[in-house]
Amino acid sequence: MGKVAILGSYVVDLASLVDRLPIPGETLLGSRFMIGPGGKGSNQAIAAGRLGSEVFMIGRVGNDFFGQMAIDNFRREGINIDHVAIDPISETGTAQILVGQDSENMIVVVPGANSKVEIEHVNNARAVIQGTDIFLTQFELGMKTVEYGIETAFNLKKLVIVNPAPAQPLTREIFPLVSIMTPNETELQSLTNMPVDEIEQVEKAAKALRNLGVDQVVVTLGRKGALLVNESTVQHSVGLSVNAVDTTGAGDAFNGGLVTALAEGKHIKEAIVFANKVAALSVQRHGTAPSMPLRSEVESLDHISNK
Known part of the structure; x- marks a missing residue:
């Protein structure tokens, strides 16, 4: 079992299903409303945990109903929450999501307590990061904290994986x-x-990112799979052909699959194949965290090659 430290966000997802996405100023009637755990850090933690990783979450929630929902859910999923702090003032983060029948989505995130994850929080979790195989983070927290987390994990000689979402300057x-x-x-x-x-063009841009110093770049391409660019390889791993109903958490599912496979010692190319399967399973269900598949479901696809 690999060990993964995740510095990231928790938000509660407030999702509405609609026939199509609205245009500015338009009111639509939805067909279904769902509430559940979300946030890129939390989603990736749950994905990795369901796939067999031992996950240590580093984050912050509010002292409110949604925050208690987060704590309860992490415990159910078997995720270590020793470093999930409860903010006495700020509210738990929220994400308002619209999902159309074509599976496309629109999302507005209000960070809330996520914006209060500070450098001190990372320092307090230093021993946890030291004891894991991989450090994973995203861009839904304050960038000073994210960058400090990256520096800390690098100095501890951890494999540092960064999912730069949502896009922000680094x-x-x-x-x-x-x-x-x-x-x-x-x-x-x-x-x-x-x-x-x-x-x-994707390949050229990925090479430009490597020129900035990143060791390896894995570009997620949705239903088209993923593109790996490193010093010796440019390889396109095609995605699985599935009937997608909600793509909201696909990137998080992919990242959870990738870190799990790498923490278990798989080669990067094998890890991408594994992550593609995880993402393909997730988009066939509604929701973000609830759509993350179990390891047994991914292994049932082992006869399928997406190299």
């Missing part, structure tokens, strides 16, 4: 500290200011 000196960066096409474009409309 201090140039941080890029060389990142072992693997996992942007989607939009995030890659934001980080490099380069077009990504064609696979050749």
Whole structure:
């Protein structure tokens, strides 16, 4: 069992299903409303935990109903919450999500207590980070804290994986500290200011990211799979053909699968194949954290190759 430390966000998802996404100023009637755990850090923690990783969550929630929901859910999922703090003032983060029948979505995140995860919080979790195989973080917390977390994990000689979502500027000196960066096409474009409309452009932009110092880049391409670019390899792993009903948590599912496979000692190419299967299973269900598959479900797809 691999050990993974995740510095990241928790938000409660407030999701509505609609026939199509609204235009500005338009009111639509929805067909279904769902409430559940979310946030990129939490989603990735739950994904990795269900796949067999021992997960240590580092984050913050509010002292409210949604915060208690978070704590209860982490406990049910078997995630270590010794470093999930409860903020006495700020509310738990929320995400308001609209999902259309074509599985496309629109999301508004209000960070709440996530914005109060400070450098001191990372220092308090230093021993936890030291005892794990992989450190994973995203960009839904304050960037000073995220960058400090990356520096801390790098100095502790951990494999540092950064999912740069949502896209935000990153201090140039941080890029060389990142072992693997996992942007989607939009995030890659934001980080490099380069077009990504064609696979050749994605490859070129990923190489530009490597030129900034990132060791390996894994670009998630949705239903098209993922593109690996490192010093010796450019490899496109195609996605599985599935009937997607909700793509909201696909990137988080992929990252949870990737860190699990790598923490177990799999080669990066094998880990991407595994992560593609995890993402393919997740998009066939509604919701974010609830859509994360179990290890047994992923293993049932072992006869399928998506190299």
